[in-house]
Amino acid sequence: MRFRCALTLGFFLLSLVGEVAPAFAEGYKIALYVNTVSQNEEEYRSAEQAAKKYPDKIVFQTMPDNFMKEQETLIANAVSMVADKSVKAFIMNQAVPGAAAAFDKIRKERPDVLLIAINPAEQDVISSKADVVIQPDELAMGYKMIEQAKKFGAKVFVHYSFPRHMSYPLLARRRDILRQEAEKAGIKFVDATAPDPTGDAGLPGAQQFIIEDIPRKVAEYGKDTVFFSTNCGMQEPLIKTALEQGAMVVQQCCPSPFHAYPGALGIQIPPDKAGDVEYVISQIKEKIAAKGGSGRFSTWPVPAAMLSTAAAVEYSIAFAEGKTKGRNDPEALKAAFQKVLGSTGIDIHNYVEKTADGKEKLHENYYLILCDYITF
Structure with missing residues (x-):
């Protein structure tokens, strides 16, 4: 259907x-x-x-x-x-x-x-x-993310995940689609392993890894690099660090204007704007533009x-x-x-x-x- x-x-x-x-x-x-x-x-x-x-x-x-x-x-x-x-x-x-x-x-x-x-x-x-x-639709996202990355002019796509997530059939198949479509588009695909937030280091350890690894990847591959993680808890440091490094983000694991963008960009949402998608989108655009990232970040307009x-x-x-x-x-x-x-x-x-x-x-x-x- x-x-x-x-x-x-x-x-x-x-x-x-x-x-x-x-x-x-x-x-x-x-x-x-x-x-x-x-x-x-x-x-x-x-x-x-x-x-x-x-x-x-x-x-x-x-x-x-x-x-x-x-x-x-x-x-x-x-x-x-x-x-x-x-x-x-x-x-x-x-x-x-x-x-x-x-x-x-x-x-x-x-x-x-x-x-x-x-x-x-x-x-x-x-x-x-x-x-x-x-x-x-995790599988269709594999095609859409590379399409978006190509529109951004990306040369590299970094995929952060860990064994537990790669044991999920749809996430593993999407990773394979991303690799396949990246190759077709002439984009280098990097399959990077991050710490599992439910492991010994917990979520703080996984977030710290992202903060430290993105600058290393940008130094290696350049700023026209898209960063993506399969984990919700990693999204905020990923967006924040990618923007600071001049890199790209096509979407979060759970795409939405509310997911990680406000926290990563320091957006304070007043009570009368709680749940206001249009307000949050306007604030995101303003914050990203102020740091020179316009046209290099995106998400779904619906949470x-x-x-x-x-x-x-x-x-x-x-x-x-x-x-x-x-x-x-x-x-x-x-x-x-x-x-x-x-x-x-x-x-x-x-x-x-x-x-x-x-x-x-x-x-x-x-x-x-x-x-x-x-x-x-």
Whole structure:
């Protein structure tokens, strides 16, 4: 299935942070299990905004920061969120490692609960565990990033990741696409290994590596070098250091004006501008221009993580009120996205897996989204 939507940016903002929505049928709740601010602020803020919009319906909780070492806690907290029988849907953003096991336990105890996984790590099994899966189209990004890098006049593309992320099928396939497309475009591809933020050095160690390594790479390859990392926690130092070094960034791992750009550029967002995409975009452009980086940085004009949560909430409401045709209803999901989408067109289609024997397997409940870029 593929469909294309285009609504106004203002409507997207109103949908996210507008007035409290009117109460619907009483007696149900939607549980949101999200990352902490330090791991991914957009995911956390998206839960806050959902709770603000539907205060009587939304309950949310954060995952452990070091979820890889606290798997038992991660899973136990997920199960505890659906202990309340009024919870009819469980949304996990991000669906980090451990989500599949958590969904299995929830399914065993509460088979009636709708399970939605956003941006999953366990991509090879998650569609069999969740009812609906949503994530940015990682594979198509491989083509789009090199197209954008070529428009920037890039000569080198540096891809930072680590073994845990490269064990994710879509991220590994995207890395291969990036390498392939870079070669076609005459751009040198550098596959660089960074520390895993969940390792012994933690997120601070991974961030420090980025701060120290980008200047080394620029000294080696020159300023017409695009830097990209697969990890959320690395985005802020990556953007900041790339700008200081005169390099390039085509997008973050989770593309959005809100993801890392404000922090990297020292943008203070006043309360009356919270969630204002157009304001943040104007501030980013101004800050980048002041440091001579215009035309060398870009992202999606729509916050992918926030959009996914908002659409998942609207879909869950429809499900809880009996307005969907089963657990996986493509048209109802389309309507949910239409309710919260911004002005830029978005493609949404099903994930097609390439199996070990070279065959293609369609996942009818696994939806991929892709936006155009905005260049600062």
